[in-house]
Amino acid sequence: MMVLHHGWRSSASRRVRLCLEEKGLSYQSHVVDMAKMEHHSPDYLKINPLGVIPTLMHDGRPLHESGTICEYLDESFPDPPLRPDAPYERGEMRNWIRHIDGLIGNLIVFNWRHHLQKVAKQWSDEELAEKMKSIPSRERQEAWLRVARKPHTEEERGAARTRLVQLLDKMEEALAPSGWLVGKAYSIADIAAVPFVKRVEEEIAPDQVSEKTHPRVAAWWAIIQARPAFARANIGPFVTTDS
Numbered sequence: 001m002m003v004l005h006h007g008w009r010s011s012a013s014r015r016v017r018l019c020l021e022e023k024g025l026s027y028q029s030h031v032v033d034m035a036k037m038e039h040h041s042p043d044y045l046k047i048n049p050l051g052v053i054p055t056l057m058h059d060g061r062p063l064h065e066s067g068t069i070c071e072y073l074d075e076s077f078p079d080p081p082l083r084p085d086a087p088y089e090r091g092e093m094r095n096w097i098r099h100i101d102g103l104i105g106n107l108i109v110f111n112w113r114h115h116l117q118k119v120a121k122q123w124s125d126e127e128l129a130e131k132m133k134s135i136p137s138r139e140r141q142e143a144w145l146r147v148a149r150k151p152h153t154e155e156e157r158g159a160a161r162t163r164l165v166q167l168l169d170k171m172e173e174a175l176a177p178s179g180w181l182v183g184k185a186y187s188i189a190d191i192a193a194v195p196f197v198k199r200v201e202e203e204i205a206p207d208q209v210s211e212k213t214h215p216r217v218a219a220w221w222a223i224i225q226a227r228p229a230f231a232r233a234n235i236g237p238f239v240t241t242d243s
């Protein structure tokens with residue numbers, strides 16, 4: 001039995017849902033509310049020492065890191081395959097995941113200014129200091145401090161936008177041979193990019209996911225959104241009326 005601890009808007013959670021749905025695997029959904037800091041509760045930290053979502057529980061054992069979880073799922077449930085066969089291409093796939101993981105800070109600049117900022121800026125200094133104590137990483141402590149007290153500037157958002165558009169440039173080049181990021185088929189490398197492209201397209205730089213600027217990325221994006229698993233994974237709009 002599988003339980004996915006996740007968030008509907010979380011990019012890393014979206015990857016795992018895409019993978020589960022591609023494979024037609026059923027799972028129990030447990031939504032972790034980041035605005036209530038549920039991901040830093042002692043119980044959650046026991047299953048995810050990094051204090052982030054998602055975490056997959058499979059037969060009572062927890063696994064964290066979305067890229068790792070997707071590979072684990074593909075190894076455990078090989079049909080349909082989501083990794084290329086050739087070792088070199090598998091290496092390339094892992095490097096894509098690693099590269100995109102490294103860009104998460106740029107997405108946070110845009111994502112957290114919506115509902116999380118609204119909540120965090122209302123915390124008193126004492127509340128903020130208390131919450132900081134249960135955040136395991138310095139990097140994320142800094143991210144929460146920023147959102148609570150020193151929101152990112154327009155200049156910082158511009159720099160983050162540039163780095164995310166550079167991801168599209170890199171994808172445009174990689175997509176040339178087959179239309180997929182690695183090998184000749186949809187893989188976990190593509191899945192890793194989906195939540196990022198979704199956010200770039202809907203808010204961060206919509207004009208960049210287009211026939212004019214990145215034609216291969218635009219074609220890839222259209223094909224991905226038409227996959228039945230994409231609809232089932234529930235990758236809805238990031239900003240909703242309740243945010």
Ligand SMILES: N[C@@H](CCC(=O)N[C@@H](CS)C(=O)NCC(=O)O)C(=O)O
Binds near residue numbers: 140
């Ligand atoms: N590399 C991790 C990143 C996980 C991650 O950063 N998750 C975000 C949501 S997309 C999170 O839990 N953020 C909450 C926080 O940093 O406090 C993965 O791929 O699983």
